[in-house]
Amino acid sequence: MTTKQRYESAKEIYKKIGVDTDEAISKIRKTSISMHCWQGDDVGGFEGAGQLSGGIQATGNYPGKARTPEELMADIDKALSLVPGKHRINLHASYAIFEPGEKVDRDKLEPKHFARWVEFAKERGLGLDFNPTYFAHPKAEGLTLSSEKEEIRKFWIDHGKACVRIAEYFATELGTHCLLNIWIPDGFKDIPADRLGPRARLKDSLDQITSVEYDKSKVYIAVESKVFGIGLEACTVGSHEFYMNYAAKNDLLCLLDNGHYHPTEVVSDKIPSMLLFSDKLALHVTRPIRWDSDHVVLFDDETKEIAKEIVRCNALDRVLIGLDFFDASINRISAWVVGMRNMIKALLYAALQPAEKLAGLQNERSFTELMMLMEELKSYPFGDVWDYYCELNEVPEREEWFTTVSDYEKDVLSNRK
Ligand SMILES: C[C@H](O)[C@H](O)[C@@H](O)C(=O)CO
Numbered sequence: 001m002t003t004k005q006r007y008e009s010a011k012e013i014y015k016k017i018g019v020d021t022d023e024a025i026s027k028i029r030k031t032s033i034s035m036h037c038w039q040g041d042d043v044g045g046f047e048g049a050g051q052l053s054g055g056i057q058a059t060g061n062y063p064g065k066a067r068t069p070e071e072l073m074a075d076i077d078k079a080l081s082l083v084p085g086k087h088r089i090n091l092h093a094s095y096a097i098f099e100p101g102e103k104v105d106r107d108k109l110e111p112k113h114f115a116r117w118v119e120f121a122k123e124r125g126l127g128l129d130f131n132p133t134y135f136a137h138p139k140a141e142g143l144t145l146s147s148e149k150e151e152i153r154k155f156w157i158d159h160g161k162a163c164v165r166i167a168e169y170f171a172t173e174l175g176t177h178c179l180l181n182i183w184i185p186d187g188f189k190d191i192p193a194d195r196l197g198p199r200a201r202l203k204d205s206l207d208q209i210t211s212v213e214y215d216k217s218k219v220y221i222a223v224e225s226k227v228f229g230i231g232l233e234a235c236t237v238g239s240h241e242f243y244m245n246y247a248a249k250n251d252l253l254c255l256l257d258n259g260h261y262h263p264t265e266v267v268s269d270k271i272p273s274m275l276l277f278s279d280k281l282a283l284h285v286t287r288p289i290r291w292d293s294d295h296v297v298l299f300d301d302e303t304k305e306i307a308k309e310i311v312r313c314n315a316l317d318r319v320l321i322g323l324d325f326f327d328a329s330i331n332r333i334s335a336w337v338v339g340m341r342n343m344i345k346a347l348l349y350a351a352l353q354p355a356e357k358l359a360g361l362q363n364e365r366s367f368t369e370l371m372m373l374m375e376e377l378k379s380y381p382f383g384d385v386w387d388y389y390c391e392l393n394e395v396p397e398r399e400e401w402f403t404t405v406s407d408y409e410k411d412v413l414s415n416r417k
């Protein structure tokens, strides 16, 4: 049977429970995921700044990591060629590209330092998202935006302001919004004596950064909370409560990273609540194993549940989905492709759920039938719809894409010594 024939048969099966597979496909085809550049080089960036810091870690030393802008761009191209749909690239400020002998510090970054990324994105019709980089820098060894040292705090405020200008440049040049996400590693290893002071300083720093004049229809500023980091176990300054209130009060977006909460808390459950009170919401989809370990996104229960909530809330255009993982122990391009395909797969899977029927069963309190149907749906012929989705988007079906990655590893990555 051809892929199309298998799809036609699956379509009939889904139709019986009131699901229109064509409609589901066209809904998901319009959705873009922001692919994070930092999986390509273990969050290294191009500053040669040295060690990753801020309580995050990329572990492993699989050969072939990108060392230059050219290599990273080529790797991104290779990964995206295996992912169905049109997507976005998420950059960190540490990926600025300088002319030889031109390097400036992070507080002095300008749009021109990202001109090559804009050119790259334009040529491919991609959008760009952006993040100030508040780690892996000599001035980020203690606190950053919440620092008690005014000179340090000013440096990072200026960095934030510079990034707002760069984000606006991206949006203007590319004709699509730019999500500017602020995450800082500030926190304490052990019980702090003052939890208020650092948070008051963070609040003031954010006020200063967002006082820069920018077009709110082009730049969406988001704030990303975190419960703890390595070496920051007792307290993080940018906690969930802090940012949820700050974003609500200042009309910014919250960014929820599903590695940043207590292990029994799930982001999927937070999505509908956030959407009731905010027009837009941003996500970092990742996979925490025992801690915020940033493993590659799988087609697992929580990824599916996150996707289901987005689709059920009819919020594909209100939730800005980005990925955030960095696994240095496997082929980095394969990591990207697996994570991206799984996120899209989860969205398509969600769009194939008979949402109204299931909600109806809940509302009439038919929990026995609800459980039965939710379980039976798991063995519906989703794979046939997914294969057809890949065929429509002209990317390899099933595991066929891996040959391309293996060849690239042999021909290109293995030469990076
Ligand atoms: C590199 C990212 O900005 C970083 O992972 C941040 O988003 C985060 O999740 C930190 O734990």
Ligand SMILES: [Mn+2]
Binding pocket: 183, 224, 257, 284, 324
């Ligand atoms: Mn994150």
